[in-house]
Amino acid sequence: MDYTIVGFPRLGEQRELKRATESYWKGDISREQFLDDVKEQQVKQWKEQMKRGLKQIPVGDFSLYDMVLDAAFLIGAVPKKYKELKLNPVDIYFAAARGYQGKEGDVKALTMKKWFNTNYHYMVPELDDDNQFALNFGRLSESIILAKDNGFNVRPVVIGPFTFLKLCRIKGSRVFEEYVTEVTSVYKDLIQKIGDIHDGWIQFDEPYLVRDLTADDVSVFVKIYTELLADKKNKVLLQTYFGDVRDCYKEIISLPFDGIGLDFVEGKKTAELIEKNGFPEEKLLFAGIVNGKNVWRSDYSEKLKILDEVKKKTKNIVLSTSCSLLHVPYTIAHETKLGEEVTSQFAFAYEKIEELLELAKLSTLDSYDGEKEYIKNRTICDKRVLRTEKSVQERVDALSDSDFHRMEPRKERQELQRKVLSQGLLPTTTIGSFPQTAEVKQNRSRFRKGEITKEEYDARVNEFIKQCIDFQDKIGLDVLVHGEFERNDMVEYFGENLSGFVFTENAWVQSYGTRGLKPPIVFGDIKREKPFTVAYIKYANSLTSKDVKGMLTGPVTILNWSFPREDISIKETMYQIALALQDEVLDLEKAGVRIIQIDEAALREKLPLRRDDWYEDYLDFAIPAFRLTNSKVKPETQIHTHMCYSEFEDIIPAIDDMDADVITFEASRSQLTILDSLKKNNFETEVGPGVYDIHSPRVPGVEEIKMAIRQMLEKIPKENLWINPDCGLKTRGNEETEKSLINLVQAAKEIRAEV
Ligand code: GLN
Ligand code: ZN
Secondary structure (H helix, E strand, O other): EEEOOOOOOOOOOHHHHHHHHHHHHHHOOHHHHHHHHHHHHHHHHHHHHHHHHOOEEEEEOOOOOOOHHHHHHHHOOOOHHHHOOOOOOOHHHHHHOOOOOEEEEEEEEOOEOOOOOOOOEEEOOOEEOOOOOOOOOHHHHHHHHHHHHOOOEEEEEEEEEHHHHOOOOEEOOOOOHHHHHHHHHHHHHHHHHHHHHOOOOEEEEOOOHHHHOOHHHHHHHHHHHHHOOOOOEEEEEOOOOOOOOOOOOOHHOOOOOOEEEEOOOOOHHHHHHHHHOEEEEEEEEEEEEEEEOOOOOOOHHHHHHHHHHHHHOOOOEEEEEEOOHHHHOOOOHHHHOOHHHHHHHEEOOOHHHHHHHHHHHHHOOOOOOOHHHHHHHHHHHHHHOOOHHHHHHHHOOOOHHHHHHOOHHHHHHHHHHHHHOOOOOOEEEEOEEOOOOHHHHHHHHHOOOOOOOOOHHHHHHHHHHHHHHHHHHHHHHOOOOEOOOOOOOOHHHHHEEEEEEEEOOOOOOEEEEEEEEEEEEEEEEEEEEEOOOOHHHHHHHEEEEEEEEEEEOHHHHHOOOOOOOOOOOOHHHHHHHHHHHHHHHHHHHHOOOEEEEEEEOOOOOOOOOOHHHOOHHHHHHHHHHHHHHHHHOOOOOEEEEEOOOOOOOHHHHHHOOOOOOEEEEOOOOOOHHHHHHHHOOOOOOOEOOOOOOOOOOOOHHHHHHHHHHHHHHHHOOOHHHOOOOOOOOOOOOOHHHHHHOOOOOOOHHHHHHHH
């Protein structure tokens, strides 16, 4: 049996692409040098793939910044403002990706958006009226030729026209249908041109097909591909991922594709679709059975069972990954500190190709039980029972309904809290972090390197806390924060202080452009060994007569920004984390902390792509997991939460159901609409929609903030409104932060006098 992959990471094993790109941006290396580095990196990756037996190598998945942006440039869907910059093509591309400011012009970047249900972010292409589509085959053809010249058998990969169009933002007056015709014709041109230099397969990625599709969507899809596939010379693979194609399976198998790539990991109905509708004899099934999104070794027995079923319907199978390997790190080989027992459990990109090789071999045998690859895999998977914290599992099993609810109704709690905490109208607060200055970072890095002791480190953190509290006191904020100077990152810090997570040295995954993240991995049962935030918060509270919020990251966010286990449900892991946090919450309360904020910045991240699955597969346990963290606190303890993107209009009832007393969120971009929906839904949680944008160094004036507050007061009862910036201040500098907060307090004071 043959095997392949959907796509590969590109940051570089040692983040070579990141380094080269950033050096180029800084002007440290020339464009020629940069493009040479890129070529070298591409060839190196292809070699590694070939070394592991891939006969056909995807080409075109290697992007300088983002694959959707690549597709936009490939077909000429680029706004004039970029095209017109008097810059060379590479710099025009980067201008669209990151904005450009110079003598040639001043343009903002395209917007960035989450790529389906992953932590990768793509650039949203814009279509305006004067857009002139035209094939711009240069970069892709260079890659194809480069690969061919180096002796690789290639399969060009491009984001398909349907997904591309669905992801675009239409800015002009023309309607979607008009673009369909034009875009299809450029793609048609593309197929021809590829055919001129290449006679094998072409892959079109169409992940949008796994979303809920309307009948119109399906007919657009059919129309596009009927046109595209007519008199093609090459073989065409339709690649889908991140779910199943239940809304268009029949159409897909009726179209003249030569291969169809389906996701057997996230596609709940993939197997069933094949079972019920069959699979056409003349086509190849690219069966995505190795998980492209997680880092655990595959369980071969489970994978082979799936294959056995599929084989009853078709024999023409190519094994593949469930999606591009973009979402996992390169190789476990660079992890030197974790030890064999841990690393043997993981398969990153290279190791996943090796798994495909072994699975391909095993799946052709009548019986595989005695094969050495199979036995080795069994041993590894059996060791997963490593999750030894029985007490944690028992605690989760023993949970009952009452564990998920605070006893008193929210309205009563809120009244009581305002009284006990002496909170007047329009209380002011911030989201948690204060600027992570060079001194703050240096303190942490000196401690990590062993240059200072824990005592010295903490003493310095306490100095930062004291300055921070003094400042907030001085300018008259109502509810204070300690500033988070002991935290590198809101998830990593919690992972490090709870047992059950492992951390890698080099397992970078691209988040966007040159930015990589190293997500913690949930390895065993999760438990809190001892309090870890209490001392800092207690100290901060001792410095002022005002309340300082306890500050925690919530269970949903911790899990969503980690690699989860595959053999334990997300629900169970979230509950484990929630219980660990519950211990911390109760210790904070015991230490006299009267307000506790539990951030759920990433609440929406794993919301299923299909609406039907929203509650059952996610919200029905994610929301309770949050409640579990604070269900046991006293009614007068005020629970806050914070969410980053106000992209939650469609799940407002679920947010209210978190039963927090106060929520703060980012609103500067979609302020008005979100306020309307809060009102319409009778939102009960008190709210602090951010009154200014912290993602920019700009200092908002008093009048500007007052205007924002007035707008909010039109939609939100004054008793329910809080005044705060829209997110944490850690990326800002001290100077602008101080000025902005002084203005915020002043604005709140003046508005209070008005109402
Ligand atoms: N409390 C965190 C902070 O202020 C929240 C960060 C976030 O929302 N991403 O930094
Ligand atoms: Zn935020």
